[in-house]
Amino acid sequence: MSEVQSETAAGPEERDVTELVLQDILTGMLPAGTWLKQIDLERRYDCTRPEVRRALDRLSQKRLVAHVPNRGYHVYQPDDRRAKEVGDIRVILETAVADMMVANATADSIATLRGLAKYFDEMTLTGTILEHYEANLAFHRELLLLGGNQELVDLVSEIRQRTSSAPVSQWRTRARIEKSGREHHMMIDALEAGDAEELKRLIAQHIRQPADAPK
Amino acid sequence: MSEVQSETAAGPEERDVTELVLQDILTGMLPAGTWLKQIDLERRYDCTRPEVRRALDRLSQKRLVAHVPNRGYHVYQPDDRRAKEVGDIRVILETAVADMMVANATADSIATLRGLAKYFDEMTLTGTILEHYEANLAFHRELLLLGGNQELVDLVSEIRQRTSSAPVSQWRTRARIEKSGREHHMMIDALEAGDAEELKRLIAQHIRQPADAPK
DNA sequence: GTTACCAATATTGGCGCCAATTTAGGATAC
DNA sequence: GTATCCTAAATTGGCGCCAATATTGGTAAC
Numbered sequence: 001m002s003e004v005q006s007e008t009a010a011g012p013e014e015r016d017v018t019e020l021v022l023q024d025i026l027t028g029m030l031p032a033g034t035w036l037k038q039i040d041l042e043r044r045y046d047c048t049r050p051e052v053r054r055a056l057d058r059l060s061q062k063r064l065v066a067h068v069p070n071r072g073y074h075v076y077q078p079d080d081r082r083a084k085e086v087g088d089i090r091v092i093l094e095t096a097v098a099d100m101m102v103a104n105a106t107a108d109s110i111a112t113l114r115g116l117a118k119y120f121d122e123m124t125l126t127g128t129i130l131e132h133y134e135a136n137l138a139f140h141r142e143l144l145l146l147g148g149n150q151e152l153v154d155l156v157s158e159i160r161q162r163t164s165s166a167p168v169s170q171w172r173t174r175a176r177i178e179k180s181g182r183e184h185h186m187m188i189d190a191l192e193a194g195d196a197e198e199l200k201r202l203i204a205q206h207i208r209q210p211a212d213a214p215k
Numbered sequence: 216m217s218e219v220q221s222e223t224a225a226g227p228e229e230r231d232v233t234e235l236v237l238q239d240i241l242t243g244m245l246p247a248g249t250w251l252k253q254i255d256l257e258r259r260y261d262c263t264r265p266e267v268r269r270a271l272d273r274l275s276q277k278r279l280v281a282h283v284p285n286r287g288y289h290v291y292q293p294d295d296r297r298a299k300e301v302g303d304i305r306v307i308l309e310t311a312v313a314d315m316m317v318a319n320a321t322a323d324s325i326a327t328l329r330g331l332a333k334y335f336d337e338m339t340l341t342g343t344i345l346e347h348y349e350a351n352l353a354f355h356r357e358l359l360l361l362g363g364n365q366e367l368v369d370l371v372s373e374i375r376q377r378t379s380s381a382p383v384s385q386w387r388t389r390a391r392i393e394k395s396g397r398e399h400h401m402m403i404d405a406l407e408a409g410d411a412e413e414l415k416r417l418i419a420q421h422i423r424q425p426a427d428a429p430k
Numbered sequence: 431g432t433t434a435c436c437a438a439t440a441t442t443g444g445c446g447c448c449a450a451t452t453t454a455g456g457a458t459a460c
Numbered sequence: 461g462t463a464t465c466c467t468a469a470a471t472t473g474g475c476g477c478c479a480a481t482a483t484t485g486g487t488a489a490c
Contacts, residue, residue: 038472048445053473054272061273070451070472085366089308096307151300155374162366253442263475268443285442285481 017047018055025064025075026161027129036065036073063162083163090207093156095200097147102196104146110192116142117184124177139184146191176209232262233270240279240290241376242344251280251288278377298378305422308371309355310415312362317411319361325407331357332399339392354399361406391424 021041024030041052060067067073116139123132137157144153183206190199236256239245256267275282282288331354338347352372359368398421405414 037470039470049473050443050445057269057272058276061276071453072472082366085364088364089367089370092311093304093307096311149300149303151297151377152304155304159370252440254440265473265475287442 016055017041017045017051018058020045021055021059022064022161023130025059026133030075032075032077034075036075038072062158078163086159086163087207089159090156091204093152094144094203094207097144097149097152098200098203099196100148101143101146102191102194102199104148105191105194109142109146110188113139113142113188113191114185117181117188120184121181124174124181136180143187143191180206180209231270232256232260232266233273235260236270236274237279237376238345240274241348245290247290247292249290251290253287277373293378301374301378302422304374305371306419308367309359309418309422312359312364312367313415313418314411315363316358316361317406317409317414319363320406320409324357324361325403328354328357328403328406329400332396332403335399336396339389339396351395358402358406395421395424 021030021036030036036056038049038052038056041047041055042049045052056065056067056073059065060073064076065073066076116135120132120135120139123135127135137160141153141157144156147153183202187199187202187206190196190202236245236251245251251271253264253267253271256262256270257264260267271280271282271288274280275288279291280288281291331350335347335350335354338350342350352375356368356372359371362368398417402414402417402421405411405417
């Protein structure tokens with residue numbers, strides 16, 4: 001074929017189309033407002049029509065894309081109000097288990113967190129935008145895991161995607177990214193020191209970056 | 216046709232199959248562990264195969280049913296750990312906005328809540344199990360709405376379904392239901408009195424009924 | 431009498447076709 | 461020259477068929 005194939009399609013094994021579209025939305029390859037024509041996606045990800053439709057249906061359930069009957073699906077336009085509200089929810093959930101995190105922290109878990117924070121910093125320099133996003137996710141998942149509530153970990157991962165429609169590209173400012181990296185280490189410090197209040201303060205500040213920035 | 220048709224299928228207008236299956240799971244018509252054969256659902260709800268499949272896919276995304284490849288879908292077995300964790304999350308979220316609820320409460324909103332609480336009590340006596348469930352939902356939605364965070368309202372409605380796999384039928388004990396009804400009114404009282412702390416206490420107690428009972 | 435194997439049946443799930451609706455472009459009338 | 465209507469292309473979305481796989485029941489062998 002002479003037409004351009006997405007490199008994601010040439011992956012080693014067959015991966016779920018939903019994941020692929022999700023990643024491309026998160027990384028900004030499919031900007032907010034883009035109409036997701038089924039035939040385009042079919043070719044882009046080298047998959048069948050039903051697969052495309054299942055992916056679009058799932059993403060619209062997650063409210064990452066909007067569905068207009070007989071018109072099609074398009075990437076959600078970021079909504080300031082929603083972004084703020086989701087940020088608030090995240091602050092509520094993630095600070096709520098700070099005491100538990102301090103209580104459950106062990107030398108092992110702190111070492112793991114240090115590693116993940118370091119990996120995030122490395123990805124800032126050398127990684128792709130997706131790797132960077134996932135490194136960030138991994139750190140926060142591991143941190144939340146100390147809260148002892150598996151459902152909460154999953155829930156936060158879920159709602160985190162909810163306003164990430166345009167977000168990851170907002171990480172552009174290097175200053176902000178580096179600040180995020182430093183904050184990760186400060187959180188681990190607070191955890192190590194057993195200072196739950198400081199940890200809560202850091203988490204809240206980390207989430208509420210000006211203009212719903214990264215995390 | 217001589218075979219038995221579900222009365223839900225004979226509804227006034229065509230409703231979404233996903234909703235219908237969801238309701239039947241919530242009301243206990245489809246008990247936990249039941250295998251949801253596509254051909255059965257097709258006949259039960261008088262719909263087509265693709266509709267059934269879309270519904271099953273959506274419900275498995277919501278983790279209300281489990282999908283075993285080449286075996287089919289079955290209603291999730293309630294999990295004690297998950298039930299507890301979801302309960303904890305709900306306590307976190309719903310108590311977190313208690314201050315806002317008190318701050319935003321008006322004479323109008325309190326009157327509306329009284330009406331909904333009263334309606335819940337009526338449904339205890341005269342309504343179907345589904346009407347009762349929805350009356351409860353309506354009350355809590357209206358209450359949460361005072362928190363001023365629309366996303367949070369939707370999120371709670373969502374996770375509320377997450378462990379409701381067997382739950383609504385657990386409302387059997389009349390004593391518990393009546394206790395729930397009374398608690399609704401006590402919450403409104405606390406709201407009216409501007410006592411946020413008491414409201415938080417009531418909400419937490421209301422959610423954490425022994426053995427993850429109603430709400 | 432019990433167990434293991436095999437065949438028949440039933441169920442899942444992938445895939446493509448076609449009708450319905452929308453959109454865009456062109457031609458005609460004013 | 462501009463606006464409106466009509467026709468043609470494109471896109472969505474509903475529906476059914478068929479192959480792949482699991483399950484069940486029967487049969488034969490030990």
